[in-house]
Amino acid sequence: MSKENKDVLYGLYDDEEILLKAVDQANSSHLDIMDVFSPFPVHGLDPKLGLSESRLHIAGFVYGAIGTLTAFLFMTWVFTRDWPIIFGGKPYWSVPAFIPITFEVTVLFASIGMVVSFYTVCGMAPGITNPTLDDRITDDKFCIAFDVTGADDASKDKLKGFFSQSGASEVNMKTI
């Protein structure tokens, strides 16, 4: 997350099938893709970009396990040590009665923990505006972006050639 501005050359595609072919083409001509944007997850795109599987679900499991322990141990402490009350003639340590709350707290911890982790990793928070290359990449366009900061005209032309060859409907430059 450098503060310096980047010059980005990007092409917009109309269809995810064209996008996937274009990514293959870029890979085979050894072009260094900065990022790909799409309005929805495209099947088979991640391995082409060499992205490894997200570890968010492992974090989710850990948060969930922390939630389970927190709820269960807290209730155990309250009802056996801190403030023992007999409910309906049940023993102080009534495990079946703890299970629904333990379950709810597990879900709460896992979901909130995962949202916070995801936002942190993506550099998102309330009040932070992330630059968008084009509004339509959240709607109906698929985008391949190249970082061309400090690149010479020859390499920019090469990228433009790639875009027109691979069927991009639009090619733009933006400094973000």
Added chain:
Amino acid sequence: MNQFTFESRYKSVLIGFMVLGLVCLGITFAIDDELHTRFWTNYLQNSVFFTGIAFMSLFTLAAFTTAWAGWHTLVKRVWEAYSLFLIPGLVLMLIVVAGVLGHFHHLYHWADAEEVAKDVILKGKSSFLNAGWYSLGTLIIVGIWIFFAWKMRQLSLDEDVNGTPEFKHHRILRVWSAAFLPIAGFSSAAIIWQWVMSVDAHWYSTLYAWYAAASWFVAAFALTILTVIFLKGQGYLENVTEEHLHDLGKYLFAFSIFWTYLWFSQFMLIWYGNVGEETVYFFHRREHYPVLFYGNLILNFVAPFFILMRNDTKRKYGTMAFIAIIVFFGHWWDYFQMIKPGARLTAMDVLAHHGAGAEHAAEAGEHALGFAMGFTIPGLLEIGTMLGFLALFVFVAFNRLAKASLVPQNDPYLQESLHHHVEIHGDESH
């Protein structure tokens, strides 16, 4: 290979297991008490369990067709074949019905006129729990299921040959499927009350039917996974990939949790309410059958929960076969613990009241609740009987499977199933 051939080597293995099952039933009958309680409970448990799996396969087909699902099309012939086990299932249950009518078993407390006469609760329930309703209910309800299974199978087979570009068959199939869903929902509950819950005739639970039906459902999916893996191993179903296995695994995982949810909901409300008439069911099982009671939760919740939680375990054939065997056995175990304790008490009651010195015998009955092979835990004879019934089920299913193409031709969703992808991150490239 699109055409499954029911080779004679499969047949001989299956017939071998059926003979084993018969031998086990025979030995159980011979070494049993005078009411043959162990024999009849084994018979009832397995008949109900496998008939239920057939019913749930039909229910799954109907639900998926109604929901316009497409991923399952490549495995739908397996469920069609399973659903036709309802016909032998009805025959198996009619033997239990004959026993109720002819009084040659004592599975049900309410079937004994003398007992009902002096028991206020049984008398109060006798308008539903009686031989007439039991026989008619079994005949009519399973009859309706068979009709739907047959009808949907015929439409599916006819589509193979006479399918049209307008998908005429599938539109009709959709109507039949949608019609079956409410019928299945209500009738399965009624039949579970009659077949299983009435074993504990004094007790009732409004959640019971769902819980027992969820058990059938998970068992049906476990068996489907095993069959698919077997058929793939034999070189059939080459278009079924780990993508389809993944979805079957999700169902196995989700409905294992669903089963646990229902089990716990039933348990906790009864535990919390603490009404003697209700708690007796769980108290009795926890005190006298702890292995069944806790084993049930380990096999059907803990094992699938931790093994199937991760994405990648649902895509591995070995892991899936392993967990499917555990869960299948687990739900068979669940039916074991539903039926055995209640039927054992009924048998003790009958023996005590009909024998000499009624009160003395009843007292002896309480003491006799100690360990008994085939009641406290399933013995080798129970396992053998289960394998026999399973072989019968698989025999019938394979027989049907061999009668049609494994890939439903002309099904509108065939292409969707052939190109099914569930994982964004998979290795598959376009």
